[in-house]
Amino acid sequence: MEEVRMNPEAILDRIVSDEENVGKGKLKIFFGYAAGIGKTYAMLLAAHEEKKAGIDVVAGYIEPHARPETMKLVEGLEVLPPKVIPYQSIELTEFDIDSALKRKPNIILVDELAHTNAFGSRHLKRYEDIKELLNAGINVYTTVNVQHIESLHDLIAQITGVMVRERIPDSVFDEANQIEMIDIQPEELIARLEQGKIYKKDRVKKALGNFFTEDNLIALREIALRRMADWVNQEQSKSIHQLGKEGAVGEHILMCLSPSPSNDKVIRQAARMAKAFHGKFTAFYVETPESSDMDKEDIQRLRENTKLAAQFGANTVTSYGSDIVEQIAEYAKLSKVTKVVLGRSYSKRSLFLVKESFSERLSKLCPSIEIFLIPDSYDQMYRKKKKKTTKVQPSIVSLDIVKTLLLLSVSSGIAIFFKYMDLQDSNIVMTYILGVLVTAIITKYKFTSYVYSFISVFTYDFFFTDPKLTFKVYEGGYVITIVIMLIMSLISSTVTQKVKNEAKVSAKKAYRTEVLLETSQKLQHGKNTEDIVWRTIRQIGKLLDKTIYGYVGDPEKNPKPIIYHSSSNISTSIPKTELAVATWTYKNNKHAGASTTTLPGAKCLYMAVRNGDRVFAVIGIELNGEVIQAFEQGILVAILNECAFALEKEELLLKEREVAIQLKQEQLRANLLRSISHDLRTPLTSISGNASMLIENSDLISADKKHELYEYIYDDSMWLINLVENLLSVTRIENGTMQLDLEPELVEDLIIEAMKHIDRKSKEHRVSVDVEEVLVARVDAKRIIQVIINLIDNAIKYTPAGSHIEVVTCKEGEYIAIEIRDDGPGIDDEQKTKIFTMFYTVNDSVSDGRRGMGLGLALCKSIVDAHGGKLEVLDNKPKGAIFRFTLKLEEVKELQ
Structure with a gap:
């Protein structure tokens, strides 16, 4: 048996889909073909079964039917109180979505999926309430009839003669997790209606004569069964897609959006075709210069048509141009459209001329594309209405007329001058044609350039043809000249107006495109x-x-x-x-x-x-x-x-910086632990060894030897104390928790206090202090003493015995400079750049390298920087090094 292999792309799509649906509720629809077949009844029965199984079920909203058997089933279920909305002189009851979200049951019953909510509700449609419930993780049971599905609206209206106002997008139906079709024979439904089980007695006769005819019910039932079969096939196709056995792909259906009242019919037909062929669906709209003159009604209708196309999953594309057919043809060729769906348009016909229809022009430009025409019963009425609603502004018309008359006067003056100069009549004709072009450019309305064309022809005939000052023409050649002049004027005017419109279109398109491109550039530089x-x-x-x-x-x-x-x-x-x-x-x-x-x-x-x-x-x-x-x-x-891309990028950069900081902190911890584990071992071993020797051999060790061991233990203990102080300070600096307790302090007192705590090995060196005068600085005494101790101990550590170490202070403007000088081997230039880096130690035979963690100088620099000073290392002449740091000078009078 052949192994069935999954399509990797399908697996990825399924994983993404599953991730998107995590935490979302599931929708179950009880589906039927007419009112009264038992959808709500079946939903309530299912709710009772779930409740018996221990599931939390709540009735969110049950439509108040006049059906005792149905309403009796509501008993025993928790019912949320409806939301009361005042409307004019009455009160309307609606589903309370806020109460449902607060209660948050496992399953909630919400009747009538296609219901339109009262004004003042959060959502216009109930299916939007249900979407919000699903997003909140609540499972929903609901009901709907086939006539409420958007794509079937026109078909059902044609069969029943009833225009259903409350409709749901096909996507809501198609995305349901479970659909249960409730079906009974039409004869049984009619019998129930006659018995008064569906409507009250006074409505039965009217219903039987209109919607509830046997023919209508049979047709509706067939449509419902087909729609149910489509949903089942869709669910099966998902599994086929996951197995990699995809159907034929390549169909691309395009429909043309417009503000026409019947455009929604075209959208539904195109959507059904796209679904039937499993093809790509595009809704294409061409914005023309005349689009800005649309009235509010047309704008609203176009917006509703665009939303309707989006409901069917169409990819809405907008183009900008003056010739709609050319724009559609160009896009269809580039996008490999296979089928175009249009509303049928009617051509203007006259005795001698038949204008090509929209579809005929499109078929010539795209001969390889199939074109489907949907009857447009509103087309002629809509075009007449459009003509009536065209508004002309009197002020602009008056201005255009003034411009036209001025240009005509200027052209006539130039023509008279040409005639006086005895130039040929062709120059005079070109003068008036030039006036036509200028008129078309500087005036808004098209008719002004046509008016100029006719007036210029008659002006030429009146002033420049024999007999002059009359409209008679003696020579036949002038008749031809006048006719050609009129034709050229009209053509020139038309072409110029078209070019002007194209220029406006291009300017708008260029501006909008510039805004989009500029946006991309500006967002990249967002801080x-x-x-x-x-x-x-x-x-x-x-x-x-x-x-x-x-x-x-x-x-x-x-x-x-x-x-x-x-x-x-x-x-x-x-x-x-x-x-x-x-x-x-x-x-x-x-x-x-x-x-x-x-x-x-x-x-x-x-x-x-x-x-x-x-x-x-x-x-x-x-x-x-x-x-x-x-x-x-x-x-x-x-x-x-x-x-969104820019904000996501910024968020990722912030996370990357946080990760980098965390890595740096982890590296610091690792270095600390490594250094501590290595460097603490030696002094602790020395302390424990010397202490053990004193304990076990106390009687055998001389007094001088004991004193020497005591000194070793003390030295090692002091080294550990200083190390711990440095570690605590480094930790506070890294965590940002080090706080300075600033007080005015005498610099001399700070140095004297620090000298009491320096390494005992200072006895092997000559350490001196030279304080120039009484200097006061506002400092954290404990921190600065720690700096001085570290710097002196560092000098003792890295200079040979007998070296001279000097602590010198002096005043430099608004600062106090404190220098620790030595005459040891000094520090080379390469080490000067690294010496204040944490964990850096100098490899020197003079120093006791086994005790160097590289924390002291880095800590000193951090403390001095926190005080607003500067720590640096310099060369001491003729040899040695100088560690110099500065502190802000405090006026002595502040101590009084």
Whole structure:
């Protein structure tokens, strides 16, 4: 038998998917084809079975049906109280999501998945409430009918004649963990309806005559069974994908977004095709210069169509150009589109001219791509409406007319001058054509250049053709000249207007692209997290010209945002409700606020700066009732992605620095332990050996020998005490816990105190002190004494017996200099650069290297630096070394 091998990519996808779903709840849908078939009844039965098994089950919201058998099953279950929302003169009851999240049962029952929540609820749709429950780790049981699935809306409306308003995205249905189809025969359903088990008696007759006809129910049942089969096939295909047996890939379906009322029908058809062919699905929108003239209704409809395409999993792409067909064709070729789905458009037909339709032009430009036309019953009505809603501003029209008349006067003056100079008529004609080009460039409306074209032709006929000052023409050649002049003027005007529009398009596109590229460069130079967020909101503000708020991290913990003010708004007031929306966005990793279905009453649109499930910041955009254009929306998403990458990079750098510090600390600990274990062994062995000798042979050892052993023990003990003091000081410095107790102190007293604690081997050296005058410094006496002891002991250790060691002080401006001089072998230049490094020791035959841990000088430098001074090593002339450090001078009067 052939071994079945798993697809590595599929395994990775499954691991990533499993990681994303860790901690999330599971969704079970009770699915049917019509009301009254028993979905809620079956859900409640399942809930009772789970409760018997010891599982925590709560009824979050059960639609109040007039069905006694169903409502009786609610008894015995814990029921959450509904949320009461006042609306006009009535009170509406809705599912209370906050109570559900607080209660957090194992399973919660939420009836009617497609329900639209009352105004004032957190989410516009109930399925969004359920998504939040699932993200919180709560398992959900719910119900839905086939007519509420988005992709089937048009098909079911065509069959039943009923437009269902409450719908759910196909993705909600497809991503359910379990679907249980509740099915009964249509005849049985009609019988139940007639018995009053579904609706009240007064509604039965109307229902039987409209929706609940046998033909409708049979059709709905068939559609529901097919949709259920699609879901089963989808689940099976996931397993096939994991085994590496993927189906045919390569289909790429593209549909064209528009503000047309029937564009949603095109979207649904394209989505069904993409699903059937298991292909890539792209929603393509071309923003033209005329897009800025769309009214609010069209803008809102375009936004809803874009959201609908996104619900079906479409990759939304926005292009910018004046010719929509050319833009679609170019993108289709580059993206290897195999099928294009369009709404059917109607061509203008006249007696002599038939204009090519949208689809005909596209098929000529892309002959190898299949084009599917979806009937657009709204097209003609929509185009008429668009013509009526075109607004012309009187002030701009008046200004354009004045410009046109001035240019006509200038052109006529130049033409008269040419005529006076006895130049050919072709020069006069070119003068007027030049005026057409200038008019088209400096005026806004297209009709002004056409008006100029006609007036210039008649002006030429009136003033420059025989007979002059009349509109009559004697010579036939002039007729041809006038006709050609009119045609050239109209063509020139049209072409110039098109070039002008293209220039506007290019300028807008260039500006937006520049903002995006500039964002990438600026974010790379961000100094920290706050700076990156500030640079991001500044770029978004430049793109949209709106006030932007940036919350770093959780807005609840860091409620003060970074603000970028637009040119038209300098308000800084942020209502508390806005902070709550920003916090919800951060915690749920979803967009919320204005223009969304979650907390739509907010002043701003809040967008999460995220990378997968990780949210780094929240950006708020003050919309003031406006909407973001499609192309700007694409640039905005790209900027947020750039910000997320920059913040993730900054976070990784911070973690890397923390790891480097930890490694350094670990290395320090390892060096300390290694040095301690090596260097403590010798003095401890010496102490224990000498003590043992004194204990065991006390009577046999002479008094002088005993005194010598006592001195050894004392010397070794003092060395250990100094070592421990150094270790404690080093530990405090590394942990940042060393605190200085600064008091005015006489420098001479510090030196005298230090001389009492220096190494006993100082007897073998000549140690002298030369204090110039009474000098006072504000220091931590204990620390500075430790510095002086270490420096003198270091000189004793690294100089031969009989050497002269001198402690000298002097005043240098605002500082006191303390020098420890010796006439030993000195320190070479290479060692001077390393001598203050921790754990560095000089390999010298003179010194007792077995006792050198390399802590003393490094500790001295840290203490002197903490006092604001400087420690350095210099050459002593003619030989030897000088360790010199400075302290801040304190005025003597402060001691009084």
